[in-house]
Amino acid sequence: MKKEYTNGEISVVWQPKICQHSGNCVRNLQSVFNSKRVPWVNMNVAKTDEIISAVNKCFSGALSIKQNQKTEDKMENKPTNEMQKIVMAENGPYLLEGKFVFVNHEGIETIKEGKVALCRCGNSGNKPFCDGTHRRNEWKA
Numbered sequence: 732m733k734k735e736y737t738n739g740e741i742s743v744v745w746q747p748k749i750c751q752h753s754g755n756c757v758r759n760l761q762s763v764f765n766s767k768r769v770p771w772v773n774m775n776v777a778k779t780d781e782i783i784s785a786v787n788k789c790f791s792g793a794l795s796i797k798q799n800q801k802t803e804d805k806m807e808n809k810p811t812n813e814m815q816k817i818v819m820a821e822n823g824p825y826l827l828e829g830k831f832v833f834v835n836h837e838g839i840e841t842i843k844e845g846k847v848a849l850c851r852c853g854n855s856g857n858k859p860f861c862d863g864t865h866r867r868n869e870w871k872a
């Protein structure tokens with residue numbers, strides 16, 4: 732089940748089904764992300780930019796940012812000529828790096844900047860994102 736945490740300016744969306752528990756969020760911003768606390772996300776102890784930066788380091792895409800208009804405007808002002816990179820992990824997902832807009836089947840857009848893992852094996856329980864099933868299945872490319 733998807734969970735959302737907000738500071739009024741942005742919301743962090745957490746999808747536990749695809750979380751690979753890399754710990755990047757905790758290592759990068761422990762004041763906000765602390766798995767020993769309930770709730771484990773506290774949006775009121777860091778600046779929005781710091782939270783966005785930490786979420787963008789989420790390898791699996793389990794954490795994402797839902798923006799309000801003000802923050803979207805801020806992101807729109809960033810340079811758009813940045814290169815985007817897609818890497819095929821050995822026997823694993825497509826690793827996207829850059830700035831992307833994901834649009835779901837209902838037309839809801841989520842801006843993701845940083846790294847995202849997309850399923851390449853076809854067995855993820857939460858497509859298009861990798862949920863680690865390829866590892867459990869010992870999938871070979």
Ligand code: FES
Nearest residue numbers: 850851852861865
């Ligand atoms: S590549 Fe990871 S679940 Fe498919």
